[in-house]
Amino acid sequence: MLKAGGYVRISDRGRTGDDRDGREGVVRQRADVYDLARTKGCTIHRVYEDNDTSAFKRRVRREGFEEMVLDLERGVISGMLAHDIDRVARRPQDLERLIDIYEQSRRPMLFATTAGDYDLTTADGRFQARIHVTVANKFSSDAARRVARQKLAEATEGKPHRGRRAFGWKDAEHIAEGEAALIKKARQDVLTGKSVATVHREWVALGVRGPQTPPGKTIGYSSVLYVLRNPRLCGYRAYVPQEIRERSGRVDPVEYLVERTDGTPVTGRWETILTPGEWRELVDELDSRKGKEKGRRAGTTVTKRLLTGIARCARCGTGLASGMYQRGTASFGKHGYYYYCRAADGGCGKLSRSGPPLEDHVEKALLDHLMKQARDAKSAEAADPGSISSMGTLKRIEEDKAEARRLRADGLLSLAEFAREMCRLEKAEKVTRETVPALATPSARPRSAAARIVREWNAYTVDMKRREMGRSIEAVVVAPAGKGGAQRGIFRPDLIEIVWK
Numbered sequence: 001m002l003k004a005g006g007y008v009r010i011s012d013r014g015r016t017g018d019d020r021d022g023r024e025g026v027v028r029q030r031a032d033v034y035d036l037a038r039t040k041g042c043t044i045h046r047v048y049e050d051n052d053t054s055a056f057k058r059r060v061r062r063e064g065f066e067e068m069v070l071d072l073e074r075g076v077i078s079g080m081l082a083h084d085i086d087r088v089a090r091r092p093q094d095l096e097r098l099i100d101i102y103e104q105s106r107r108p109m110l111f112a113t114t115a116g117d118y119d120l121t122t123a124d125g126r127f128q129a130r131i132h133v134t135v136a137n138k139f140s141s142d143a144a145r146r147v148a149r150q151k152l153a154e155a156t157e158g159k160p161h162r163g164r165r166a167f168g169w170k171d172a173e174h175i176a177e178g179e180a181a182l183i184k185k186a187r188q189d190v191l192t193g194k195s196v197a198t199v200h201r202e203w204v205a206l207g208v209r210g211p212q213t214p215p216g217k218t219i220g221y222s223s224v225l226y227v228l229r230n231p232r233l234c235g236y237r238a239y240v241p242q243e244i245r246e247r248s249g250r251v252d253p254v255e256y257l258v259e260r261t262d263g264t265p266v267t268g269r270w271e272t273i274l275t276p277g278e279w280r281e282l283v284d285e286l287d288s289r290k291g292k293e294k295g296r297r298a299g300t301t302v303t304k305r306l307l308t309g310i311a312r313c314a315r316c317g318t319g320l321a322s323g324m325y326q327r328g329t330a331s332f333g334k335h336g337y338y339y340y341c342r343a344a345d346g347g348c349g350k351l352s353r354s355g356p357p358l359e360d361h362v363e364k365a366l367l368d369h370l371m372k373q374a375r376d377a378k379s380a381e382a383a384d385p386g387s388i389s390s391m392g393t394l395k396r397i398e399e400d401k402a403e404a405r406r407l408r409a410d411g412l413l414s415l416a417e418f419a420r421e422m423c424r425l426e427k428a429e430k431v432t433r434e435t436v437p438a439l440a441t442p443s444a445r446p447r448s449a450a451a452r453i454v455r456e457w458n459a460y461t462v463d464m465k466r467r468e469m470g471r472s473i474e475a476v477v478v479a480p481a482g483k484g485g486a487q488r489g490i491f492r493p494d495l496i497e498i499v500w501k
Contacts, residue, residue: 004040004079004110005068006033006047009087011054026051029083032114036081040112045077055090056140057242065094072101079110085118085129086136095133099126148242155239155258158268164211167219167227173270180273182208186228187274187282193460193467196286200224222250229254229286234279235272236265236409254283264409276409277402306359306462307476310469311339314479314497318347322355339478351480357491362469362476365498367454369472374450390432397429474499 008029030047037044048064055062065088071077080098082088089095102109102120111118111129118132119125155161160172168183170176186199200221210219210227230253231238238253258266265276274282305322312319320339325332335354343349401422408418453468460468477497 002040002042002078002108002110003045003076004037004042004081004112005071005077006030006037006044007049007064007068007080007082007088008033008047009050009053009055009062009064011052011056023051029087032083033081036112036114040081040110042079042081042110044081045071055086055088055094056137056144058091069097069101072098075107078105078107079112081110082113084113084115085132087113089133090136090140092130092133092137095129099129144242152239152241155237156266158237158266160268160270166230166232167210167223168233168273169270175271175273179208182206183227183233183273186224187278189464190228190282191285193464195289195461195463196225196228197221198461198463199228225286226250226253229283231257231265231279232268232270233272233274234276235267235270236276236279237268260411262411264411267410275402276406305337305339305355306465306469307339307355307362310466310473311353311358311362311476311478313341313347313351314477315350316341316346316348318342318345320351320353320478321345351478353478354491358476358478358496361491361493361496362473362498363457363465366469366472367457369500370450370454374454390435393432394429397425397432401425472501474501 008026010025010029026049030049033047034044048068050062050064053062053064054060055065068077068080072080080088089098098111099120102111105121109121111120118129120129151161162172165171168176168179182203186203189199190196200219203224204218208219209217210223213219213223232253237258238256239258240251240253240256244251260266307320308322309319318341321342322337322339324337325335331338331354335356337355338352339355339358340352341347341349404413404418404421404425407413413421457465475498477499479495479497481492481495
């Protein structure tokens, strides 16, 4: 008795908007397959199932279909049974794969559906199958255009996306508190200098999974980056056309914001995790890192050494690179790595210095500098109580700016009104800063910020430390020991000059 495989499939959910999961459809198709097997007098080796899976989209892999094709090639089964041919194939390429197998087989083969049989070993049978698949492909193409137009209209109205939930939400509208907390913390970490790669590693360590993460795996780096850049976080609606998704895969959602005719973003009808100002600040920070880090792994902005590019050679001014001591040497056991002026970078190649002692010296100097800032700021506040009032005024001005941006984004302020309000607030900010000298220096940190950095310094990653150094230090100039002045294993701080901003 001929042994065949049954194939059942329902297209991806969300296409019809009824939130069905497709189980009822595949159950009915499974019953049809077994009825068909009894009619044809063959046995069912296995029913291959693809629930909630499109046969029309290019980038969709149908696991059940691929397993059935493999079993046909290996001779495990000698035929296919399905409700209709469009369940098996809606793209001519998939049908041609099956035709190749049937043409090259040297055994009786069967392809039967409830609508009729297709003898793929004959020219007439192949012609008939190709006609039906071509018609099914045209129907799918027409339906895809209608669905795309409907989705664009819904996006323009601010309606939430239908389908799988987004990371940070339980459904289309309501926040998932645990995931939302992760996003808020990640935003704060990125703004203080932490790389997305580090955030990803932390999420992996916590076992975080996204809505589309494959079973048994944790969230990927590109998914973390997508989550942080998603305009949905602040309520903005984005729409990526299906043809772009199929051609390019995952794209930057920031580039596909839906805008009104006046250029303001369309806001959606769901709970938000960030304000528009907070989201824009995060995206601006991520954008500022693009293309700035040379010689790093794709997908990371991590610099391995603390002073790379910050430390400079006193002879020629070239930024120092880092290298590893040779394994097995005393220097490797004691220090591990060193900084040196590399001739390949245009340097003189005549300076090197052990890494850890140099870093420890610079870190201590920076923390002392920050503590002095905190003490000076505290003394200034005590001597001038008006500065405390001015700080409160500046905070209120920033809040008013954020509110003006929100009203403009919601279309409640015209462009002229928005411009006048921002000019008024910026003028008030300038006047407030000029009244208190301590506030007029943009590089000075608030006392609480400086104290917090000192308190949390040991928990900072390398990239976070580099960010804070960059705010206070212009360069660390390392001088050579000079003739007869070899360090002989002793660190000499007198050869190090820190240039403060």
